[in-house]
Amino acid sequence: MGIADLLAGVAGRGEFGVWLGRLDGLPVFRHDADRTHYSASTMKLPVAMAMMRQVESGKLALDQPVTVHNDFASAAGGRFGVNPAEDEAPATWTRMGEQVPLGWLATEMITVSSNLATDLVLELVGVDAANAVLTEYGSGLSAIRRGIDDTAAQAAGISNELSPADLAAVLVAVGNDKGASGDYLRELLAANTWNGEIPAGVPAGTRVEHKNGWDTRIRHDGGIVRPADAEAFVLTVYTTSDLPDAEAQKLIGSVAAQAWEHRHNLEAIR
Incomplete structure (x- = not known):
């Protein structure tokens, strides 16, 4: 078949x-x-690519410390947090309030698909920078517009599509x-x-x-x-x-x- x-x-x-x-x-x-489909976690690859561009430019470093937190700016205005019940990668949550290397977060984002690690990386990299990766290589139909679990943005029709x-x-x-x-x-x-x-x-x-x-x-x-x-x-x-x-x-x-x-x-x- x-x-x-x-x-x-x-x-x-x-x-x-x-x-x-x-x-x-x-x-x-x-x-x-x-x-295009709702991207789910496939958007994490362009986020990682945008991160590495900024590492190469010297704006970021893989060993720089990042404080683990769960409070992010919503693409729809206001603030949001990742739902821990829907994040199947627990390690990042055990480091709440601590500083961890950016490279460690990137590993959690890709290898175990941590939603919290993704939003921490995306916060540093910026949605525009992540979306620019898709703009460069893609057709123009796909887009990264928000973080994971930004429910207010989702309700407003602001979605990540690939x-x-x-x-x-x-x-x-x-x-x-x-x-x-x-x-x-x-x-x-x-x-x-x-x-x-x-x-x-x-x-x-x-x-x-x-x-x-x-x-x-x-x-x-x-x-x-x-x-x-x-x-x-x-x-x-x-x-x-x-x-x-x-x-x-x-x-x-x-x-x-x-x-x-x-x-x-x-x-x-x-």
Whole structure:
């Protein structure tokens, strides 16, 4: 069963987008790849990229101390805090009121998808700087407009949106970055501990540099898959649907499995 068949099997149950290609940035398979979805935690990769740009410029340093707090400016005005009940990464919460290195927060943001760590990093980096990454590499359809759990902004229609194609463009940029920032970001992505989507569809031990995201009706993943016996490929899958979460994860894994089967001749997947 090919990728098109897998998508046909869930037709009418939501919105599904796929982008598949190599690190040259040229797609070999697209399905609704320009349609934006609520980004969930996939927006954390552009945040990390914006952070590393400021580290390179000297504005920030990975070893600089950041006081852990849970009070942030809302994009809709006023203040908000991250809901601890919806943050599945507890370590940052245990450091409340303490100073931790910025690099430690970045690791928590990407490898365990900490929402609190994300908003602390985003507060330093700035929403505009994070969004500028998408503006540079993406189509103009995707945007980062607020922090995680900014419920007032969400109620006002201020949302973070990403398309499969734009996340793929960001991943291609990371994959082709030969500098220290590229190395740093790729290592963070490879250390992701939430591996129920793309990594589940490829053989155990395969290096996958990926960032996923999930919320109610949302399950996304995008990454660079590096087979030992073929060229690396980039795959992004976004699902906003009525599928049970486990089924959405399985769908993404099945798409990844099909891409893996065609890794020696990815163009044949068309």
